[in-house]
Amino acid sequence: MSLGPTPRQFCFPTPVLQNAKVKLVPFSAWQIEKHAQRFYDITKDHDDMYTYTNNGPYHSLQHLIDTFFAPAFFSGGKESFAYAVIDKTLPPSAEDPDGELAGVFSYEHADDKTLCVEIGHVRVAPAYQRKGIAVVATALMARYAMDTKEQGGLGLVRVGWGASSVNEASIRVARKAGFGFVGTIPYQQVLKNGVARNKVxxxxxxxxxxxxxxxxxxxxxxxxxxxxxxxxxxxxxxQLLAGSDKK
Structure with a gap:
């Protein structure tokens, strides 16, 4: 399996983030080796996961690595970083001793000069949806980004979230996690051959x-x-993280 270029050096530290329900494990070449096959297996029959984005669906494991993981997180720059999302409510698995791989989240457009970051590349496989995993993962990443260094965070001034204006599920996650609406960017991205790829x-x-x-x-x-x-x-x-811990 080709894992592509050497992982980039993200501009911020990337510790494991977790509560009782969800663990976010930093990706590396070793983690791609460990998790890519499982991520492909749990998403390959669900093209609708990519309805509102330019990337996907993927037709093979290597296609996933070459066109998603490698260019997004393993080549040039230092503005993006991916986490494997682990569902800790499930028994240990081959992917992680604390649970099962449920998806991928990332930081993107990170800037250590302006102290800003966005949460993006949000993917939770259908089998793990409707469990609150996306909201908990978002709260974990927001807390790490916005807490002061004394509180164990990065001490940033802004954390952002972008969603297709018709992707109601993504918008609900943002609002539930406390993100406020800023505005709409019209024609933000072209979806090449979008009709043939069943994009919206x-x-x-x-x-x-x-x-x-x-x-x-x-x-x-x-x-x-x-x-x-x-x-x-x-x-x-x-409150979201504490409520999740009680379930």
Whole structure:
């Protein structure tokens, strides 16, 4: 199996993040070796996981590695980093001693100069959905990003979240985790051959020069600022994590 380039050096430290329900394990070449096959197996029959994004679906394990993991997290730059999402409510597995691999989350557009980051590449396999895993993972990543260094976090000034404006599930996760709506970016990304790939665009009329079969998507942007975090958003995240711990 080709794992692609050497993992990039992310601009922030990447510890394991966890509560009683979810563990986020930093990806490395070794983790790709360990988790990629399982991630492919639990998602390969669910093309609808990629309906609102330009990437996917994937037709083989190597296709997944070459066109998702390698370019997103293992080549050039230091702005993106992926986590394996482990469902700790399940018994130990070959993927992790604390549970089963349920999906992938990541930080992206990270900047250690402006102290900002976004949570993206959010994927929870259908078999693990409707368990609150996405919200808990989001709360874990938001807490690490926004808590002060004295509290064990990065002390950033903003954590963001972007979702296709018609992806209601992603928008619900952001809102439940305390992210506030900032605005909509129209025509944020072209979905090449989107019609043939069963993508869902923004539904807007396309310009006359658009290539046949292409779609565009609008993106709704959400964020939490450091002021909002201190004013109550931190409590939202902590309540989500504490409530998850009790289940």
């Amino acid at each position: 665009g923004n539904g807007r009329r396309l310009p006359s020069w658009a290539e046949a079969g292409d779609l565009w998507r609008d993106v709704d942007m959400f964020c939490i600022t450091w002021e909002e975090w201190e004013a109550g958003k931190r409590d939202v995240a902590l």
